[in-house]
Amino acid sequence: MSRISNAEAASRAKAVERIAALIQRPDQLERVEEFRKREARKKASKEAMLKTALQSQLEGVQRGMELLKQARIDLEKVGKHTVEIQKWLKDVPAHAKELQEIREESFLHSQLVMATDNMNNIFNINKNLEKAHSLINEGNLLHAHIMLSELETSRDELLFELFRMGNRTEQTMLLDYFSDVEKLSDSLKRQLTLNLKRTINIARKQPAVLVTTLRIIEREEKADALAMQRTDISGFKPPGRPKKWKNHAFEILESSVTERLEACQLESRDENKMWLVRYLEVMRQLILEDVLVVKSLCVPCFPPSYDILQRYVNMYHGCLSKLLEECISGLEGYEFISLLAWVLNTYLGPDLLKNADLDLQPEQIPKKLLSDAVVQDLKKKYLANIDGKYRSWRMNTLSKEVEEWWKNSSPQSDSDSHFHTEAPIIIFKMVDENLRLAETVSTELVQEMLLLSLDMIRAYGQSYENEVHDFKSKYFEDRSKVQNFTQFIIAVVNNCLNFMELAHQTKDKYWKSAVGDSEAAHRFENVLKTFENLREKAAEYLLDEAFEDLEPHFQELVTRNWLKSRTAVDTICVTLEDYFQDYFHLKQKNFELVMSHGKKLVAKKYLLAVMSRKVSFKNQDERREASEKVVHEVAQIRRLFERVGATPQGKQSACPFNAIDAVSELIKVEDLDILSLELHSFIKHYPDLTKEQLMAILSLRGDIGRFDLKQKASEIIPGTTAIQRGPIPLSIFSQVQIPPSLFNV
Numbered sequence: 001m002s003r004i005s006n007a008e009a010a011s012r013a014k015a016v017e018r019i020a021a022l023i024q025r026p027d028q029l030e031r032v033e034e035f036r037k038r039e040a041r042k043k044a045s046k047e048a049m050l051k052t053a054l055q056s057q058l059e060g061v062q063r064g065m066e067l068l069k070q071a072r073i074d075l076e077k078v079g080k081h082t083v084e085i086q087k088w089l090k091d092v093p094a095h096a097k098e099l100q101e102i103r104e105e106s107f108l109h110s111q112l113v114m115a116t117d118n119m120n121n122i123f124n125i126n127k128n129l130e131k132a133h134s135l136i137n138e139g140n141l142l143h144a145h146i147m148l149s150e151l152e153t154s155r156d157e158l159l160f161e162l163f164r165m166g167n168r169t170e171q172t173m174l175l176d177y178f179s180d181v182e183k184l185s186d187s188l189k190r191q192l193t194l195n196l197k198r199t200i201n202i203a204r205k206q207p208a209v210l211v212t213t214l215r216i217i218e219r220e221e222k223a224d225a226l227a228m229q230r231t232d233i234s235g236f237k238p239p240g241r242p243k244k245w246k247n248h249a250f251e252i253l254e255s256s257v258t259e260r261l262e263a264c265q266l267e268s269r270d271e272n273k274m275w276l277v278r279y280l281e282v283m284r285q286l287i288l289e290d291v292l293v294v295k296s297l298c299v300p301c302f303p304p305s306y307d308i309l310q311r312y313v314n315m316y317h318g319c320l321s322k323l324l325e326e327c328i329s330g331l332e333g334y335e336f337i338s339l340l341a342w343v344l345n346t347y348l349g350p351d352l353l354k355n356a357d358l359d360l361q362p363e364q365i366p367k368k369l370l371s372d373a374v375v376q377d378l379k380k381k382y383l384a385n386i387d388g389k390y391r392s393w394r395m396n397t398l399s400k401e402v403e404e405w406w407k408n409s410s411p412q413s414d415s416d417s418h419f420h421t422e423a424p425i426i427i428f429k430m431v432d433e434n435l436r437l438a439e440t441v442s443t444e445l446v447q448e449m450l451l452l453s454l455d456m457i458r459a460y461g462q463s464y465e466n467e468v469h470d471f472k473s474k475y476f477e478d479r480s481k482v483q484n485f486t487q488f489i490i491a492v493v494n495n496c497l498n499f500m501e502l503a504h505q506t507k508d509k510y511w512k513s514a515v516g517d518s519e520a521a522h523r524f525e526n527v528l529k530t531f532e533n534l535r536e537k538a539a540e541y542l543l544d545e546a547f548e549d550l551e552p553h554f555q556e557l558v559t560r561n562w563l564k565s566r567t568a569v570d571t572i573c574v575t576l577e578d579y580f581q582d583y584f585h586l587k588q589k590n591f592e593l594v595m596s597h598g599k600k601l602v603a604k605k606y607l608l609a610v611m612s613r614k615v616s617f618k619n620q621d622e623r624r625e626a627s628e629k630v631v632h633e634v635a636q637i638r639r640l641f642e643r644v645g646a647t648p649q650g651k652q653s654a655c656p657f658n659a660i661d662a663v664s665e666l667i668k669v670e671d672l673d674i675l676s677l678e679l680h681s682f683i684k685h686y687p688d689l690t691k692e693q694l695m696a697i698l699s700l701r702g703d704i705g706r707f708d709l710k711q712k713a714s715e716i717i718p719g720t721t722a723i724q725r726g727p728i729p730l731s732i733f734s735q736v737q738i739p740p741s742l743f744n745v
Contacts, residue, residue, distance in 0.1 A: 125151065129180050136191055139209070145216045148188060149223070151181045156227075156238040163236045175239060182240060189245065192216060196252040200260075200290050203297040210301045218303060220245045250311070257312070258319045260286060276327075276335045280342045284352055287316050291358060310364055313353075317366040320347075324370060328378065334437070336382035341440040343369050379445055383452055386434055390456040397426050398460065402467050408483050411491040419491040419585045424498040427460060428506065435510050447520065450510055454523040457503065461530035468492055468534065472541045476548070486582050489542045493590045496535035503527050539594045543601055546579040550605075557609035558700070563626060569633040572602075573640045580644045595641060600732060602637055603656035607736045610663055611696035620670055623701055627668035634660045656732040659686060663697055672704070679716045688734045691717050696738055 023032065128147055135144035155178040162171045195202060195213045202210045224242035231237045264282040267275050294312045302308040324339065331339065346352060353365050370378075401423050404411065411419045431453040438449040468489075475485045507524060547554075553575075556568040576598070583594055610630075617623045634657050662682055669675045683689060691713040698704050698712065 132184050142212050160236050193252050197256045200293050207301050217245045254315045257315045277338050321369050337437045394460040405488045410487050418587050420494045421491050424495050428502040454527050458527045458530050465534045490585050492538045494587050496531045499531045539597050554605040559614045600656050603732050604735050611738050616702040624668045627664040630664040659732045686731045686733050687728045688730050
């Protein structure tokens, strides 16, 4: 009662709150009647819902009670029938004894019926066997199999009856009596085996024979299944079961595939160097032709459960994989690349498994003919083989080139009369051939071959450099031994440029497979550096020959006799111009390189003569005369280089002869105070000038004492200047090394 009153009080409080929320303003009092009706409708709706729920619950309870009542009645009936059954079962043993004689008669009757049904096969077994063998020989396999099945059924049924009787002796006698049935089964199996071995050919010419063969195999599979089911139930296992002719059929098909593939090798390496290429091509044609036959002719003959197209694809794949793995151990030379290209591209490409006529789905195509480990091993062996060939090729190429140097014949020239040899073409022809072969396999192999080729080219360049150096050394030991030193060194310089140009062409053609490969980029740069260094050295060797002849004339420069004679510079210019005529056989870039080195070498020799302290001028007139002579000779040398076309436009500012002109200005300055200003300006243009060089230049004037030379040089070039200014740009003075004995600083 207390709970009800509490609930009623709570409801009233809730109602008061709701009414207070609805009536908060005076104008809402006019809608009180509307609020009351709305709440009354809500109340009526909820009461109706409540009544419906209660009614539904009551009906459910009532239905449950009725079901429980019916269940109770059914249980009582079951209990009553169970008691009656137990009462009847007590009489069963007594009735079993009474029926024993009937059971024995029934068993005997079944044996007699079995014997009667199989009487024909028992008494006419030899005749039936002969007839079945005749049918097999005639090719009437289906009727032969029917007779075999009847004989086996008779045998098995009789054996089963004897098995039930437990008479082992009679079972043995019956097995001996029917022993020829097993021979008939074996004979039929042999004929089916022959048909299966010729599946491809039979499918083309006699598809009915193939269908008959498969029907017999399917019937035997069903007989195996029934025999095994009977064995599970009774324990009796018919002799020769299960035959498993279906599994045998698959084994025969696979062995025939292996035999067909093995027969594709028509010749050995001794008979034909291209034996592997021919072997692989014959196998490709055979596999494609056979699988097309299977798809168009065998698929309609075989039961769908055989999935014969996929099975043949898998069989060819597996057998081919085994044959190729056995073949790998005997491969050599380019046979590795032939096999790799066939395995990775031809086999899985449109020429075979992805052939448009074959139209295999992606899931039907096997993934890998050879394992990744085997493929990688093939690549390593191939690369090792090519590496060995590269070593042999580059050594032979270099030895032939060196032999040409010592002959009394000039090197080859192109249409522009540029000397060269065949070495760059030979080397890069080898590289290009191997890279094109690698392209037939994969971009990965192209990258590896590119790295190997770059190493080979660089190794050739290093050996080439050593041979050129030896050639130059032996030549300068006795210049009469070699008649064409200049021509062949020109050819070497041109060859270096050819090597670099061909390297860039190779990069443009094959670099796509090595994009982002820092190792390949590093090796490529090393190749370029190797031949650029050799190009620089060969250009210097070329000039060494000329400047060795000119060394005595450079020694005559800036001496007392030099002031009154023009012989030295005239001789230098005439000799250089004579040598430069041969240099027109250089390619333009190489000619510019040699001329650039020539300018620097002339400037260096001239500056060395200026700073060698061979003369000291006595007065200003001599200084002026010497300065003007220096300017005149430098202009003469400039004209020489301009005349031979060695001064491309836009490069005059970097000319090393400007330094000699600047030195001539220092020589002719009259006032020593002005000389200090000129020296400061001079140092700004040539910050790499050393104190010793400055002292040597100033000593040439003859008007500055030894102590003043050191002091002035220290003022102009303080010892800490280099550290304070940081890196110093280099000029021609950094290449001029004056003898240390000139000064004791």
